[in-house]
């Protein structure tokens with residue numbers, strides 16, 4: 443009987459620990475902006491997708507200001523296929539001719555964006571979908587590579603619309619399409635858009651939801667995860683070649699946003715259910731956290 447009581451006491455303590463651990467973070471991050479880049483497996487798998495949506499609504503509900511930035515790779519390809527337009531890539535970038543750009547814009551802004559908005563609203567949040575064109579949020583310029591078409595870079599960010607929305611409890615959902623000064627639409631890498639928006643807002647956090655655990659010292663071995671580094675160490679890991687391949691642009695994106703005043707950036711694994719809540723509201727987190735220089 444005594445053992446039973448002890449067992450129940452321990453089980454209840456474990457259950458409540460996670461909630462209790464969250465309190466200081468809820469207090470610390472209330473009213474702060476968290477920019478989340480949503481992509482990869484967490485976007486393809488519907489169970490994972492539901493969890494990301496619930497996590498975003500959770501963040502908003504406890505007083506944080508989440509902003510979601512999304513890509514939409516697979517859905518773009520399937521629509522290009524349906525329309526008989528061949529998807530082409532050059533150095534990992536989509537070759538975006540005028541016809542492809544039309545489809546990218548229709549799919550990202552018309553379908554993917556509105557689906558996310560609707561899911562958030564069904565989960566009890568208040569989402570508003572935007573692309574770079576809305577409220578002049580982002581102006582684009584050509585990325586510059588020969589023969590790549592309408593692939594853009596972020597030229598400027600005007601955060602007014604995001605500020606207005608998130609201050610009033612709306613959850614902005616941004617697709618990574620923007621126009622240049624002449625109104626020509628460009629497709630921009632969604633990590634870059636998220637990083638630049640986070641920087642312009644002076645966000646508390648930039649969180650990249652990826653298909654990898656975070657920065658690993660051996661990229662084949664998830665147990666070699668580096669849980670926390672500062673901006674200087676992150677730069678060093680890139681120049682030492684520990685960060686390699688597809689992780690280079692991700693870590694570079696984090697470092698750029700930190701250099702512009704974002705407090706922390708996180709690379710986390712979107713394949714882990716509720717990765718966002720685990721990273722933000724627990725002490726140890728789940729991925730790699732990169733701290734800005736103000737923490738040094």
Ligand SMILES: NC(=[NH2+])NCCC[C@H](N)C(=O)O
Nearest residue numbers: 669721722724726727729731
């Ligand atoms: N990967 C890590 N070491 N994460 C620690 C996260 C700590 C805390 N929850 C935060 O978001 O600031």
